[in-house]
Amino acid sequence: MSEEASPRLREVMSVLVRHLHAAIKEIEPTHEEWFAAVRFLTETGQMCSDWRQEYILLSDILGVSMLVDAINHRRPSGATPNTILGPFYVANAPQYPNGGNICLDGKGEPMVVEGRVTDIDGKPVPNAKLEVWQTNDDGFYDVQQKSIQPDSNLRGVFTSDSEGRYWFKSVKPRHYPIPSDGPVGKLLGAMGRHPNRAAHLHFIVTAPGFDPVITHIFTPDCPYLPEDAVFGVKPELIAEFQKLDDPEAAKRVGFSSPFWSVSWDFRLASSSETISATR
Numbered sequence: 001m002s003e004e005a006s007p008r009l010r011e012v013m014s015v016l017v018r019h020l021h022a023a024i025k026e027i028e029p030t031h032e033e034w035f036a037a038v039r040f041l042t043e044t045g046q047m048c049s050d051w052r053q054e055y056i057l058l059s060d061i062l063g064v065s066m067l068v069d070a071i072n073h074r075r076p077s078g079a080t081p082n083t084i085l086g087p088f089y090v091a092n093a094p095q096y097p098n099g100g101n102i103c104l105d106g107k108g109e110p111m112v113v114e115g116r117v118t119d120i121d122g123k124p125v126p127n128a129k130l131e132v133w134q135t136n137d138d139g140f141y142d143v144q145q146k147s148i149q150p151d152s153n154l155r156g157v158f159t160s161d162s163e164g165r166y167w168f169k170s171v172k173p174r175h176y177p178i179p180s181d182g183p184v185g186k187l188l189g190a191m192g193r194h195p196n197r198a199a200h201l202h203f204i205v206t207a208p209g210f211d212p213v214i215t216h217i218f219t220p221d222c223p224y225l226p227e228d229a230v231f232g233v234k235p236e237l238i239a240e241f242q243k244l245d246d247p248e249a250a251k252r253v254g255f256s257s258p259f260w261s262v263s264w265d266f267r268l269a270s271s272s273e274t275i276s277a278t279r
Contacts, residue, residue, distance in 0.1 A: 027117040042184050046145045047182040048266050051143040053087040060084055060230035061193075075078035075211065078120040079269035083216050083232045086202060087179075088141040093131060093155040099253075101169035102156035105149055108137035108171025111241075112253050113217075116203060118162040120267050123165030127189050128207040128268070131157050132168070134200070139176030160207075169253065172241065172260045173199040188229070196231050198224040203266070217264055 001010050015272070029037070047054035059065045065084045067258065073082040101108075117128040133155040135141050142153040151159045160166045177195040179185060188195050200216040216232060217239045218225060225233050250257040 002231050003008075033238055036068070039200070040187070042046075043183040047184075051088070051090070051115065052179065054182050054184055055085045056085075057178060057182075058187075060232075061184060061188060063231045066231045073211070075123040075269045076120060078267055079211075079212050079217055080205075080266045081234050081236055082214050083234060083237060084230055085204075085214050086230075086232075089133065089144060089202070090143060090152075090155065091203075094152050095131065096156045096168065098158055098161065098165070098167050099169065100156060100158070101254075102132065102137075102154050102242070103169070103171045104153040104211050105136055106271055108174075109260055110255045111170050111172045111262060112167065113201070113262045113264060114167035115171060115266065116167065116265040117160040117207065117266045117268065118164050119210070120269055122267075124160075124162070125162055125207050125210065125268055126160055126162045126211075128160040128164065128166075128205055128210075128266075129157060130160065130266075131155075131202075133202045134173050135176050137171060137174060139174060144179070169255070170201070172202050173183070173219060175199045178229055193229065194224075194227070194228075196224045196229060200220045200226040205266045205268065207268060209270055211271050213266060213268060215266075217262065226266050 001013065010173055044054045044058055056065065059068075069082050069084060073098045075081065084117050097134070113132075119125060133141070136145075136149060138145075138156055139151070142149040142151065142155065154170065157166065158166050158168055162230055175196050175198055180188065180195040185195055186237050199219040199222040203213070203215050203217065205213040205215070218233055218237050221227050221241070225238065239262050243258050245258040247257045249261075250259055253259070
């Protein structure tokens with residue numbers, strides 16, 4: 001490499017080439033196997049679109065996304081941990097007032113999620129932005145079912161109040177398969193692995209002066225918690241889901257009884273605390 005090349009690029013390419021050559025020497029692929037690998041990478045790129053990122057999916061099922069995230073988010077004890085973003089995040093989701101219902105297709109078991117956004121000492125963080133998204137009860141994100149689901153179904157943005165509180169209405173998440181109709185799905189099948197993700201809601205929580213949190217809330221009764229296809233489950237992110245058969249409580253939130261209730265607090269680390277934890 002040229003001496004004029006970026007020092008970081010020289011470092012990264014040196015490591016990649018060294019390990020790539022070591023892998024090829026160990027595997028000793030045939031010409032046919034190598035061209036099959038090239039075809040796989042080509043097909044992975046061709047599967048990408050504005051709303052589907054097959055390379056992120058590949059990174060996810062190989063555990064690389066979680067590893068990169070762990071390296072970059074060494075937070076202090078007590079802070080809400082990160083997990084993967086996933087390939088179906090969409091920016092500029094609709095803004096809702098607290099108590100808004102993000103389920104637009106009416107499918108699924110009604111659920112209320114409420115909690116607080118605080119710092120790691122428990123002090124409220126007002127005006128925190130909470131982005132949430134999930135699949136519908138059929139196991140698909142809205143962008144996977146254009147013209148079938150309403151636009152922005154089960155997506156919303158909320159803001160914590162002066163006491164750091166937030167709450168919204170949705171439906172209980174269910175497990176679902178990651179897209180298996182592309183090259184990544186075929187790779188999973190060839191390896192004898194299932195494509196299922198444990199049931200969850202996605203969140204991004206941001207506030208000035210704090211490290212952004214990209215995370216999930218998982219249901220405790222999902223059979224795929226121990227074998228999530230993208231290795232995204234952390235024990236600290238498994239929430240308690242209570243099924244309430246209480247007509248008065250249901251009336252207060254605009255539901256019929258029974259409904260699910262989830263209480264979940266997000267504890268944010270300040271940007272300086274996260275930097276200190278990485279040293």
